[in-house]
Amino acid sequence: MTSALPDEAWRLLTEWLPGNDDPERPQITLSTVDEDGDPDARTVLLTSFGPDGFLFNTDGASRKAAHIAAHPAVAMTVLWPGFTHQLVIRGTAAPAPADRVAAAYRSRSPYLQQLAWLNTHEFAELPREERVAAWAAFEEAHAGVFEQPESWVGYLVTPTRLTFWSSNGDTASQRVEFARAADGSAWSRRYLAG
């Protein structure tokens, strides 16, 4: 991704987004298209970004994973920092390599690692007291150490368009947009109304 992405877009990405080792992760609205062509969206955390794309992690049995298998085109909307900057990434999602997926799992908190095991529809249907008891029992049985479940996957999104929106207290908001030509040969830049 770096080789082709304009320097200015990289500068904005690294200025706007927290570093990959910052424990505070940006929340992203991930938009997908389902098997019937209908839109869907949900929040995910941005695990990291780099030359190979924007990485997020999820459950391989989730709805979003089925959508991506049917239509790899996705959009990611990041409000970061605060309400002053919005980045919209349009691109193509592909399964991330196993080592990146494993590293992402290791970087998650013990709570999120345990969640990766227990975040099932069957668990969600249990009465609250049973869910609390089952959660505590699972934690105790594993002594708080949770191996990576097979269902844990990751997707790398290769951007085809990046739109940076910034607010401005003393003048109009504005977007700067970088778009890759359909043949992937070059990026163009243009300014748009906010």
Ligand SMILES: Cc1cc2nc3c(=O)[nH]c(=O)nc-3n(C[C@H](O)[C@H](O)[C@H](O)COP(=O)(O)O)c2cc1C
């Ligand atoms: C702040 C926040 C962060 C979330 N982060 C993730 C995440 O990184 N990965 C994930 O699979 N789900 C995450 N979720 C849950 C998703 O929004 C969603 O409910 C779940 O992944 C199921 O989505 P799906 O049925 O559309 O696949 C997060 C939810 C919130 C509110």
